[in-house]
Amino acid sequence: MSKPFSIGVDLGGTNLRVAVVSREGEIVDRITVSSTGNVIESLIGAIERLFSDKINGIGLAVAGLTDGKKILSSPNLPILKEIDFVGMLQSRFNTPVYLGNDASVAALGESISGAGKDMNTFVMLTLGTGIGGGVVYNRRLLNIAGELGHVIVEPGGRLCGCGGKGCLEAYASARAMSTVAMEAIELKRDTMMTQYGSRDIMPADIYKYALEGDPLAIEIFKTAGFYLGIGIANYINIFGPDAIILMGGLIGAWDIYVKKAIKTAATAAFKELYAKTAIIPSKLGGDAGIIGAAELTYC
Amino acid sequence: MSKPFSIGVDLGGTNLRVAVVSREGEIVDRITVSSTGNVIESLIGAIERLFSDKINGIGLAVAGLTDGKKILSSPNLPILKEIDFVGMLQSRFNTPVYLGNDASVAALGESISGAGKDMNTFVMLTLGTGIGGGVVYNRRLLNIAGELGHVIVEPGGRLCGCGGKGCLEAYASARAMSTVAMEAIELKRDTMMTQYGSRDIMPADIYKYALEGDPLAIEIFKTAGFYLGIGIANYINIFGPDAIILMGGLIGAWDIYVKKAIKTAATAAFKELYAKTAIIPSKLGGDAGIIGAAELTYC
Numbered sequence: 001m002s003k004p005f006s007i008g009v010d011l012g013g014t015n016l017r018v019a020v021v022s023r024e025g026e027i028v029d030r031i032t033v034s035s036t037g038n039v040i041e042s043l044i045g046a047i048e049r050l051f052s053d054k055i056n057g058i059g060l061a062v063a064g065l066t067d068g069k070k071i072l073s074s075p076n077l078p079i080l081k082e083i084d085f086v087g088m089l090q091s092r093f094n095t096p097v098y099l100g101n102d103a104s105v106a107a108l109g110e111s112i113s114g115a116g117k118d119m120n121t122f123v124m125l126t127l128g129t130g131i132g133g134g135v136v137y138n139r140r141l142l143n144i145a146g147e148l149g150h151v152i153v154e155p156g157g158r159l160c161g162c163g164g165k166g167c168l169e170a171y172a173s174a175r176a177m178s179t180v181a182m183e184a185i186e187l188k189r190d191t192m193m194t195q196y197g198s199r200d201i202m203p204a205d206i207y208k209y210a211l212e213g214d215p216l217a218i219e220i221f222k223t224a225g226f227y228l229g230i231g232i233a234n235y236i237n238i239f240g241p242d243a244i245i246l247m248g249g250l251i252g253a254w255d256i257y258v259k260k261a262i263k264t265a266a267t268a269a270f271k272e273l274y275a276k277t278a279i280i281p282s283k284l285g286g287d288a289g290i291i292g293a294a295e296l297t298y299c
Numbered sequence: 300m301s302k303p304f305s306i307g308v309d310l311g312g313t314n315l316r317v318a319v320v321s322r323e324g325e326i327v328d329r330i331t332v333s334s335t336g337n338v339i340e341s342l343i344g345a346i347e348r349l350f351s352d353k354i355n356g357i358g359l360a361v362a363g364l365t366d367g368k369k370i371l372s373s374p375n376l377p378i379l380k381e382i383d384f385v386g387m388l389q390s391r392f393n394t395p396v397y398l399g400n401d402a403s404v405a406a407l408g409e410s411i412s413g414a415g416k417d418m419n420t421f422v423m424l425t426l427g428t429g430i431g432g433g434v435v436y437n438r439r440l441l442n443i444a445g446e447l448g449h450v451i452v453e454p455g456g457r458l459c460g461c462g463g464k465g466c467l468e469a470y471a472s473a474r475a476m477s478t479v480a481m482e483a484i485e486l487k488r489d490t491m492m493t494q495y496g497s498r499d500i501m502p503a504d505i506y507k508y509a510l511e512g513d514p515l516a517i518e519i520f521k522t523a524g525f526y527l528g529i530g531i532a533n534y535i536n537i538f539g540p541d542a543i544i545l546m547g548g549l550i551g552a553w554d555i556y557v558k559k560a561i562k563t564a565a566t567a568a569f570k571e572l573y574a575k576t577a578i579i580p581s582k583l584g585g586d587a588g589i590i591g592a593a594e595l596t597y598c
Contacts, residue, residue, distance in 0.1 A: 065571075121443070137443070139426070142436065144420070145539025145572050152567060155452060155529050164532070230454050234533070240444025262312050268451060268463050272364075273444050 003056040007047055008294030011077055012063040012102030013286070018046040020055070025113030027287060038078065040085070044092065057096040057297030058089055061105040061289040068099055068143070098296035101146065102126075102289045106282075107134025108141045108299075109292030110245055112244070116282040117244040123148070123235045127228070127250035130161070131169040135239060141292075141299065149173065151229045170260075171227035174203045174250055177220050181206050184216055191216035192220035207253045221256040228257065229264025236269040236277050247282030254281070302355040307593030311362040311401030312378055312585070317345040319354070320593030324412030324585060338376065339384070343391065356395040357388055357395055358477055358594030360404040360588040367398055367442070397595035400445065401425075401588045405581075406433025407440045407542055407598075408591030413583040418541040422447070423581070424535040426527070426547035429460070432469040434538060440591075440598065448472065452529045470526035471560075473502045476519050480505050483515055490515035520555040527556065528563025535568040535576050546581030553580070570585045 005028065010017045016039065019030035031046040033039070047058065049091070064082070065072040074080045089097045100108070107124035110116040114126070116136055125133045131149025135142040149169035150162050157166030170176055181201045185194055192214045193201060209217035232244050244265075250257060262279050268275075282288055304327065309316045314548035315338065330345040332338070346357065361379070364371040371377045388396045399407070406423035409415040415423070415435055424432040430448025434441040448459050448468035456465030457475070471476055480500045484493055491513045492500060510518035531543050543564075549556060561578050568576075581587055 137441065144436070145536060145569070147536040147539075147569055147572070150536040150569065151450075151533045152452070152529050153454060155526070155567075162569060164569070208380070230451050234432065234450045237444060237446040237449040238537070240446075268454075270444070270446055270461060270463070273446070 002298060003054050005051055005052075005054050006056045006294035006297040007058045008061070008290040008292070009043065009047070009058065010061045010102065010289040010293060011074070011080065012061055012289055016077075017042060017290055018043065018050060018291045019287075019294070020050050020154075021291050023056075023298065025291045025295065027291065030290075035077065039079065040083070044089070047089070047093065051093055051095075055093075055095060057098065059098045059100070059105070059293035059296035060086070061100055061102040061293040063102045064102060066099040071099065094110065096297060098269065098293075098299075100141075100293060100296055101132070101134070103132030103148075104134035104146050105292035105296065106247065106284075106288035107136050107245070107292065108295050109284055109288035109290070110247075110282055111136045111139060111141075112291060112295050113289070115245045115280055115286055116243060117283075121239060122243040122245055123239055124147075124242045124245040124247065125228075125235075127173065127246060127248035128206065129174050131173045131231075135241075137239075148231075148235070151231055151234055152229050153227045157242055168227060168231040171230065172224045177203045177206060177224050180220050180223070181216070184220075190218050193217060203250060203253065207256070211258055221253055222260045223255040225260025226264050229261035230268060232261055232265040232279065233268035233274075236265065240273045241277055243278040243280055245280055245282055247285065247288060251281050274295070301597060302353050304351075305355045305593035305596040306349055306351050307589040307591070308342065308346070308357065309360045309401065309588040309592060310373070310379065311360055311588055315342060316589055317342065317349060318446045318586075318589045318593070319349050320590050322355075322597065324408065324590045324594065326590065329589075334376065335482065335511040338378065339382070343388070346380055346388070350392055350394075354392075354394060356397065357392065358397045358399070358404070358595035359385070360399055360401040360592040362401050365398040365400060370398065389527070391395070391509050395596060397598075399440075399592060399595055400431070400433070401439075402431030402447075403440055403445050404591035404595065405546065405583075405587035406544070406591065407594050408583055408587035408589070409546075409581055410435045410438060410440075411590060411594050413587055413590070414544050414579050414581055415542060420538060421540045421542040421544055422538055423544040423546065424448075424527075426472065426545060426549035428473050430472045430530075434540075438539075438572060440506060447530075448535070450530055450533055452526045452533075466587035467526060467530040471523045471530065476505060476523050479519050479522070480515070482543075482555035485521075492516060496512050500554065506555070509552075509555055517555065520552055521559045524559025525563050527583045528560035529567060530575075531560055531564040531578065532567035535564060535572050539572045542577040542579055544579055544581055548583065550580050559572075 133148030154166035158170040160170035217226035361374040432447030453465035457469040459466035459469035
């Protein structure tokens, strides 16, 4: 019989987070671990403090690729790839340990206690530095590649970090928007953003200028929103979901970026399918990954 | 306990086909029904002749939309939408009756006794007048919208029959290729195909000229193949499947059209995912729908 709590670990962010999560997807206790110093030891220490005989297992959300048992690549914590972290936790705590990609697992979290709670099927997109996602189908996480940020929205277009060209991520992510802004400033485009010079300009800065009416800043968000809308239309036509759930830093720019995406998707997707799809923000935000990771122990 | 045979009905083509199919996906008896005259009566007559107490149920593959119980739209047999065909068959034969979209159901057929037999997860694309498809995930048909021909491969591009712009179907289907050929002929492009004038030129004709070295004919297949490759790359990145299975009349042009698609997908998709994906033709061809429809009674 399954036990009433699990430990969820989110290894995806700059801080590593460990929490005790109830079967219903509520966080009842949590510890944040710095990703500097001896990370492995700190993580084990945090789990130790939270562990009890009521824990059903440990679930890990990892930024990068996993095959469900091994961490195949972990860009922000490469050390995790080099050691058998899952095996180590399993023997140390004598409990099952599960692994999932952070964006997929976040979708699972939203389906347990977030914006997808009462939905059968939805697609979640995480809109941040990169774009990731996950698909919940009939209330279960689809165990697919799920590289939802790498659907091609402009064939032969901008080079993407993945090596492909014209991916959604190369047009609608935070990194893409910063790149476009810096390129435009170098090209001496008319904008209030010139003060940034060749320094990194972040989407939050661009958004501030967009709200002040800067035409370049507005154009950057609208173009990104247009491509996001094409990606959303694709996911509507493929999955016919109850909802597209959006999460990540960029949804702070909902009024320009997401609104443009919704407008684009409305004309690009099948009418009957679009009409039944809610396009809504995540409810759990940064906690979706940790809640979804814990849920892995019940799947 | 389930019985060893089912009746599969394919309402998708110009001829309507009814067959007895074994649990293993072999067709053991079949009748073809003309779609002229009193179709409903002919169909019921054909089912009557094949029905026995060894029949587990009846499965119907329909071109168009279904919700699994009702036929919501049936472009080639509109009459089916107007009557409760499923209910009628159910009471007449006192056996369960199931409905599916013809392209999805064809994917199910390929997973039972075709090219997807030993695969867990694959995407099938049917390449004909239009483009459809289905996704088999962990050996089960995903019950999603599955409008796989309506992924957008060129934002703001050619108007598609669905009302959207730039869909895969508007670039890589037989109808798209005929349209492009006729437009080019009207524009007096240099080609041996001018003899067709404004008459419908079919992909089989274009392919014949392509094999003879006609530059316009080759360009038409390569452009269509390029966009098919973008679509395939998208499905590889989204699903990470064991295979992309291609079926339909256009795969006769494998050497130009599909080869170009494969080359395009190889550079556009994630390398690790592309490497594990076979891109192969259907084994069952025109029988995939009927075999898949019969299988619906066991799902």
